[in-house]
Amino acid sequence: MLLGLLGAGSKHGYELKRAHDERLPRSRPLAYGQVYATLGRLLRDGLVTATGQDRDAGPERTTYALTDDGRAALDQWLGSVEPPMPHVTGALFTKVVVALLDADVDRAQAYLIAQRRAHTERLRELTAVKTAARATLDDIVAADYAIAHLDADLRWLHTTLSRVADWHREVHS
Amino acid sequence: MTHLQARGVVKAYGPTPALRGVTLDVAEGEIVAVSGPSGCGKSTLLHCLAGILRPDVGEVSWRGDRIDTWSESARSRLRRTEFGVLFQFGQLVAELTAAENVALPLLLAGTGRRAARTAAVNWLDRFGVAELADVRPGEMSGGQQQRCATARALVTEPRVLFADEPTGALDTLTGEQVLTQLVRLAREQRTTVVLVTHEPRVAAYADREVVLRDGMVDHTGLGFEASLGGGVR
Ligand SMILES: Nc1ncnc2c1ncn2[C@@H]1O[C@H](COP(=O)(O)OP(=O)(O)OP(=O)(O)O)[C@@H](O)[C@H]1O
Ligand SMILES: [Mg+2]
Numbered sequence: 001m002l003l004g005l006l007g008a009g010s011k012h013g014y015e016l017k018r019a020h021d022e023r024l025p026r027s028r029p030l031a032y033g034q035v036y037a038t039l040g041r042l043l044r045d046g047l048v049t050a051t052g053q054d055r056d057a058g059p060e061r062t063t064y065a066l067t068d069d070g071r072a073a074l075d076q077w078l079g080s081v082e083p084p085m086p087h088v089t090g091a092l093f094t095k096v097v098v099a100l101l102d103a104d105v106d107r108a109q110a111y112l113i114a115q116r117r118a119h120t121e122r123l124r125e126l127t128a129v130k131t132a133a134r135a136t137l138d139d140i141v142a143a144d145y146a147i148a149h150l151d152a153d154l155r156w157l158h159t160t161l162s163r164v165a166d167w168h169r170e171v172h173s
Numbered sequence: 174m175t176h177l178q179a180r181g182v183v184k185a186y187g188p189t190p191a192l193r194g195v196t197l198d199v200a201e202g203e204i205v206a207v208s209g210p211s212g213c214g215k216s217t218l219l220h221c222l223a224g225i226l227r228p229d230v231g232e233v234s235w236r237g238d239r240i241d242t243w244s245e246s247a248r249s250r251l252r253r254t255e256f257g258v259l260f261q262f263g264q265l266v267a268e269l270t271a272a273e274n275v276a277l278p279l280l281l282a283g284t285g286r287r288a289a290r291t292a293a294v295n296w297l298d299r300f301g302v303a304e305l306a307d308v309r310p311g312e313m314s315g316g317q318q319q320r321c322a323t324a325r326a327l328v329t330e331p332r333v334l335f336a337d338e339p340t341g342a343l344d345t346l347t348g349e350q351v352l353t354q355l356v357r358l359a360r361e362q363r364t365t366v367v368l369v370t371h372e373p374r375v376a377a378y379a380d381r382e383v384v385l386r387d388g389m390v391d392h393t394g395l396g397f398e399a400s401l402g403g404g405v406r
Contacts, residue, residue: 113392120373120382127377131353147374154373162210 002038003047003066003074004098010051010065013039023097039064047073074098078107081114084122084150092153096160105168109161116157123150175234176201176365177222177333182231184217191217193388194231199333202363204356206379208370213385215369216261216337222367223258223335224248235333253281257331261338261369264322265310271297272306275325282329296324300354316347323351327358333365340375352378 005011005019016039017030042048047070052063066074078099082091092115099108129135130143177199184192191214199205199222207215220226221233224240225248233241235255240248252258257278265274275293280286297303300320310318319342326334339355340348356378359366368379376382384391 120377123373123377127374131356131378147377151372151374158210158373 002035002042003070003077004101006048006064006066007071007074007098007102010063012061012063014061016064023101024094042070045069075107078111079114081111081118084115084119084153085146092157100164105164108164112157112161112164116154116161119150119154119157123147123154126150176203176236177367178232178234179218179222179228180232180234182218182221182228182233184214184221184226184228190388192221192228195385195388195390197222197383197390199365199367201332201365202360203381204359204366204368204379206368206370206376206382207385208373208376208382209385209391211371214388215371215385218385219335219337219367219369223256223333224251225258253278254329255332257326257329257334259322259326259334259336259339261341265318265325267310270307270309271302271313271321274310274321275328278325278329292328293324296328297321299358300324300351315342316344316351319343319347320351323355327355327364330362331364333367334359335367335369337369338371339368340370340372348375 002016002020005016005023008019011019013032013035017032017035021029039048043050043064046067048064049067050062051065053061078095082095095111095115096108099111126143126147130140130147132139135143175198179195179197182192182195183190195214195218197205197218207218209215217226221228221241224233224235224243227241231241232239235251240251243251265271266277269277272290272293275296276284276286276289279289279292284292294303294306297306297320300323302317302320302324305313305317305321310321313321319339323336323339326336334355336355340352343351352375355366358364366379368375370376381393383393
């Protein structure tokens with residue numbers, strides 16, 4: 001996630017926290033400690049690099065930017081489809097926000113389409129489970145629960161794809 | 174020989190384009206969902222495939238014959254014998270009882286009155302509404318009407334069933350019961366089904382989903398083989 005925020009331009013630790021909390025208001029606010037711990041890990045792994053420091057406004061501030069490896073790691077994360085389970089919504093939403101933040105419409109669309117495919121496939125599997133002659137009430141109730149959530153996700157995926165396409169068309173005409 | 178096929182179908186209502194070149198192959202016994210946002214041309218495509226509308230450009234074939242060039246009477250005979258159609262709006266004849274409504278296609282096809290009535294009640298029973306045989310649509314709930322309309326569409330045991338939003342007005346559970354029964358009967362009799370819906374969960378009953386957008390095929394979901402081979406357990 002922090003990689004995604006850095007993908008849109010280099011930032012200070014504080015700016016990163018703010019960008020995260022603004023973009024993803026539903027997830028828990030990031031603690032500064034968490035931001036710096038993660039940045040430390042990313043630095044160690046060579047995914048980000050410190051590009052500058054400025055001291056004039058009080059405490060020392062280091063600016064961080066993505067390295068090529070960091071960009072590749074971000075691309076890989078954005079490109080991978082989430083397992084279509086009921087709890088997937090958070091990760092799904094985050095990926096779309098990050099892809100759009102990067103102003104990478106093709107990336108966002110490719111991800112949305114791949115995810116829609118995975119969801120559709122899972123929805124069909126669950127429907128088959130439910131309509132099988134041997135299905136027990138347990139099976140059906142469990143399938144219903146997952147289907148209702150996948151159905152909601154899928155509606156959102158369809159709508160978002162249409163919105164992204166409309167928006168893209170407007171910007172490029 | 175292909176079963177049911179549309180080739181480059183274009184259809185406009187006056188200045189309004191509804192289909193802008195749709196190509197689609199449906200295999201025998203396949204259940205295909207046609208989905209997409211409101212106004213994308215789903216009903217228009219269904220009507221073209223069923224021989225109700227004639228495309229402005231393009232071809233529609235049924236078992237190798239181009240039905241779009243057939244006369245109106247030849248096409249309506251096809252609809253009475255080989256096809257069953259479940260419309261999005263205005264299904265049942267208000268003046269007739271449920272049994273009379275369901276028997277109607279059989280009577281039109283020349284079946285005797287008694288045999289038609291027996292078959293009609295039998296089909297109403299398969300959709301759990303046999304007790305409504307002598308009730309008129311005005312006194313039924315939306316879901317009950319839908320079941321009767323579904324029974325009527327299947328009573329001739331058509332080779333292809335065209336269903337336009339068959340669960341549109343139904344609550345989730347009732348819709349599911351109608352759909353489950355419809356799919357089960359279709360599988361038993363190897364009936365081909367073209368199912369129009371804008372709901373992902375309804376489309377999931379099909380072997381394959383074709384998504385329309387602005388009168389064109391946007392993308393196609395799992396293929397028939399793929400869904401049989403891998404995905405479905
Ligand atoms: N009889 C008609 N006269 C004029 N325009 C029509 C007619 N029927 C449909 N249209 C137009 O053609 C386009 C496609 O309509 P169609 O009914 O096929 O859409 P649909 O995908 O079935 O929509 P819905 O999900 O709302 O049923 C729409 O723009 C619609 O306004
Ligand atoms: Mg329609």
